[in-house]
Amino acid sequence: MSHLAPYAESEELKALILDPTKVPRKDYLVIDVRDTDFEGGNIPHAVNVPAGQLLDRVHEIIDEYGQVPCVYFHCALSQVRGPKAARIYKESLHLQGIQTNQQVKVLRGGFEGWHAKYRKEKQLLENYDPSIWQWAIEDSDPENEQSALEDNPYLAGIPPPSQ
Template identity: 60%
Template sequence: MSSVPVFAEPEELYALVLDTTKQPGKDYVIVDVRDADFKGGHIPGAVNVLASEMYDKANDLIREYANVPQVYFHCALSQVRGPKSARIYCETMNNLGIETDQKVKILRNGFEGWHTKYRKQEGLIEDYDKSVWEWAIEEQ
């Protein structure tokens, strides 16, 4: 079955991240395609693959995570880079002829939505640098 990316609500990923019986990289993988802002904080266990490098890195991602049941892509807002990266991943998998039940998803509202919703909860943002996000906190 060919994969086609679909949107996932943050609550779905939230439940996975908090589930201590699930391991990132084994039960699910989060692919954060942001650039420099990844260093300001990211979802626990996320791997950073720049959207601009997705065509070059898709084969490696597929090789490493083909047996992971769920792959979540996101960027800052999941409006352009996240969905495009998920599409490239799926197209590459289809072009390689890989048959899988893997679910490829795009985190709705991206990291900014995650940050807005979960920044006050311990353990939901790794490597958090508040100074990077002061503008977002001030707007709320």
């Protein structure tokens, strides 16, 4: 049995966040496993569980959120910490003998991908401090912005932020 979690596109999570009938942490959950890089902004209603604390807190997270239908894990890029955290969570469910229909996913592109797409949409960011993200928004020229996105291998295939 594989405990690898599939990737989810940001549009899927965006739709849940913007759906007024969905309640965060009840209908869906976002677990952000960034550590000190959590500072400066996050996806609305995300629960911050630093990657280094996940093993110690996984049972608490399962107890509190085990009935949430869909859980999205992410880190900065969702290449290492996010996928590993999702795997640990799924393995813990299995090891505890918990049978669930809960979907566990990894947000493709992580917070950096989210920020690149949605930084201009205030309802899709919480605790946002643009000064921390200045390196990512150095030039607000849309042509340069598109070029920067195209040149970033971590964001390959992610459309530019909506205008």
